[in-house]
Amino acid sequence: MGTNVPHPESRTLSDWLLRLESIHPRTIEMGLERVSRVRVELGLVPSFPIITVGGTNGKGSSCAMMEAILSNAGYRVGCYTSPHLLRYNERVRIGRQEASDEALCNAFQMVESARIRSGVTLTYFEFGTLAAMQLFSQVEVEIAILEVGLGGRLDAVNIFDADCAVLTSVDFDHMDYLGNTREEIGFEKAGIFRSGKAAVCAEPDIPGSVYRHANAVGANLMHIGEHFGYSIGIDAAGWSYWGSGGKRHALPYPALRGAYQLRNASASLAALDSIRDRAPITMSDIRQGLLDVVWPGRFQVLPGRPVTVLDVAHNPGAAHALASSLDSVGLYQKTYAVFAMLKDKDIIGVARALGSRVDTWLAAGISAPRGATSDEVAQALEEAGVVKEGGEEAIRRFPDPAAAYAFACEQAARNDRICVFGSFHTVAEVLRYQNMRRRKTVEHG
Structure with missing residues (x-):
């Protein structure tokens, strides 16, 4: 040995x-x-x-x-x-x-x-x-x-x-x-x-x-x-x-x-x-x-404003269910999507299922072996035809979900909504980021 x-x-x-x-x-x-x-x-x-x-x-x-x-x-x-x-x-x-x-x-x-x-x-x-x-x-x-x-x-x-x-x-x-x-x-x-x-x-x-x-x-x-x-x-x-x-x-x-x-x-x-x-x-x-019953990452709503929804939806069927759930929980001025997926999944199909509900797409990369890059996610969004008026400006690229989520938190107003979805990796990274922020708040509290 x-x-x-x-x-x-x-x-x-x-x-x-x-x-x-x-x-x-x-x-x-x-x-x-x-x-x-x-x-x-x-x-x-x-x-x-x-x-x-x-x-x-x-x-x-x-x-x-x-x-x-x-x-x-x-x-x-x-x-x-x-x-x-x-x-x-x-x-x-x-x-x-x-x-x-x-x-x-x-x-x-x-x-x-x-x-x-x-x-x-x-x-x-x-x-x-x-x-x-x-x-x-x-x-x-x-x-x-x-x-x-x-x-x-x-x-x-x-x-x-x-x-x-x-x-x-x-x-x-x-x-x-x-x-x-x-x-x-x-x-x-x-x-x-x-x-x-x-x-x-x-x-x-x-x-x-x-x-x-x-x-x-x-x-x-x-x-x-x-x-x-x-x-x-x-x-x-x-x-x-x-x-x-x-x-x-x-x-x-x-x-x-x-x-x-x-x-x-x-x-x-x-x-x-x-x-x-x-x-x-x-x-x-x-x-x-x-x-x-508790099951994190499945239409999980984090406390605080703006509202953050976490969902591991990574195929069109799950994305349609997520879309239906988003429709049922009230109106928000603007929805930011922190979106990252594995490259062997149907990125276009998932994007289309959520398309009309998203105002700004924050395309992020996943560093896992099968992870899609932010450019690949952005290209899929364009092919899906879900980008609202503003074209390229409606898609932002980030190296990872945590960076995309940090940007969303800075930009979103209290009556806006942030939706994080596309993969277990996507939700996990944002949860880690949230935990890190919480620890820092406690330490400096």
Whole structure:
């Protein structure tokens, strides 16, 4: 072992994460053979029920809602989501608390030993998935919620059989891996369905491939509007849910903003209904869970003026949902968009979804390997035809999202709005900038 390489026992979490990035030659490699071999070597056979959540958009919000409701019911919940915003620890939560560095390092060491014995390599996500489940098994969680990383059928999460699978939506993203049509994408995402188990689908327009796969494997498909659903009261004081567990009226709106969250909330309740024999919950648990659910970066409104909205929307479907939410929260004199994306995403499609709502575009670069430069973002904005009167003057270029956000804060008046979106990287950089500003204010307070 080289002198600059930490001994496994002394590796910090940062050391481990660097190690995970270098083990496998490719960042993403679809397939379950390698990760399954390591799982067998670890002897990972969970005895607790598992809810697996897939879909193009809405996965994280749905996971967070189920986590909050089940935790309020008193269950020890393990929740695995990705990607993270500021800390890797966000991905692995037990009892709604982020896993400690020490716990993660110990789990990584166990996976690494099993990987070496198996004679295979693992991607960053595969390694992290096994470590999360190893940790959940060690601390004996009572239920686990697992978010699919990419697709479903060949995603590492799918080596574990779901007692309930949730499909939140089917839209265009990751086409290089999942296919170019909704039929192809739907088939990949439906790969998390299991025979005789509930398959909850919150996508109103289900591709035929999802129906066919559910029938082929013998899953119990539950479709929104057909087997479960929701309605909004006339006075907008609350909403109602109906499903296999009966009707629930006068529910509070989820603490997560955005009208589309009722779809995610309904799917979450349908999923919990499907496992109520193993994890029963009460109306009180549902109400409190909806009220205290937290999921940063999803139509997150920061305190203060001008209003700042953070959203990780990085595909057209999510961008249309963001646009609808922006329309529903009042009028503002001017909207500044801090906009940065990865170059392999549909930058033009996302820009078009938000186009008419933005007065000034602040195109920023992302320094990550797949990040688009500010020039590439600006060019996409011009091709999208979303720039308002003023042409080039309506687009400003910045090296990174933090610089763009700092400019927006200087320029925006109290009755203006700043919207930060396009990527997890974009939101994370602005959150770090905000935290830094807050610390400086406290220090000089």
